[in-house]
Amino acid sequence: MARISDLNERVNELARQAAGGGANRPYMQLLGLTIERTSRRLAAVQAGSPDITDLCELLTDVSAVQSTLRKHALAQPSYAPGRIFEALGRVRRKTTPDEVFDIAPAELCAAGGFDRAMISSVRGSMWAPRLLFLSDGQDSGFNRELSDYISDLQIPLASPMLEAEIVRRRLPALVQDAQYEPRTFRPLMAASRTQEYVVAPIVVGGAVIGLLHADAYLSQRPLATADRDSLRTFAEGVGLIYERAVLESRLAEQRERLAETFRAAERILDGPAQAPVHLPGPAIRAAVAIPDVEPAVLLAAEVTEPSVREGLSQLTGREREVLALLASGATNAQVADQLTVAESTVKSHVKHILHKMGAPNRASAIARYVRAENNERRV
Structure with a gap:
């Protein structure tokens, strides 16, 4: 009884x-x-x-x-779209890319019923954990040790690692029996003691820039495909919000630069108006007269270049993509991040571009590319 x-x-x-x-x-x-x-x-x-x-x-x-x-x-469904969308609404209120990344793990735990969530950056062929959110706080010794462990972690995304496949295919995954799954990163599994987890890529502009991991370490509830789907929806939303925050930040920078340019122009224009004007005498005006120059002379002064259109037609699709990113002001490292390739691969593409276009350096290649693009728009 x-x-x-x-x-x-x-x-x-x-x-x-x-x-x-x-x-x-x-x-x-x-x-x-x-x-x-x-x-x-x-x-x-x-x-x-x-x-x-x-x-x-x-x-x-x-x-x-x-x-x-x-x-x-x-x-009680584990996948609650309403809670996911409400959490994304709160993430949307952040104004900078860093703020979006910092709040995402906590909102994911609140909306998806997870106990732990980790957001990572993906740069080229490296995966770097950035922030770990623990629903029971950072007070316990185990949580502090785990947070300290991931703070300086740099993990190569090499086959057959599961995360490397996720970055390549841009699809989420449900990992069960994680302690014995050979494709997981074994040191992280040992440090976190996780048994199951879900993971999804954060995609921005067609490139994977981060990963979201989540588990139910405290409650020990079994994870299901619904948890994977909820994480996928959340990660897709974070990617869109992050991209918007990046564009807004760049737009704000460009506005500030444009405003500074206008302020500088005003200072230049205001300077002569405030200074006394001293006109030269007739003899001096005759001495400094500028002779007429025939247009043909100006054209002859330009450096003769190979056909820009012909050079561009020889580029592969990837090489044109690299050249377009370079023309937007991106560095080799930024191009590598955008295309999810190694920086050495970008350097190789640049070398082939210069050779095919007959350009002595990247500045010349970019100038020819921009000129060709402008000509096409006028046509």
């Missing part, structure tokens, strides 16, 4: 927790009625000498409680 009484207490506690989690009303009403009936039957059995009939009826009531709890658990 003591074991049955203890079971009844646990059922009541589960019911209180379920009610606090926003359960569906019909299942909660059914659960309340079933628990009340079970309590009455238990009281009746404890009042006198129990017989087989009473115990069977009590067992039936306990089974009904278990069935109701099971229905309640199934009624």
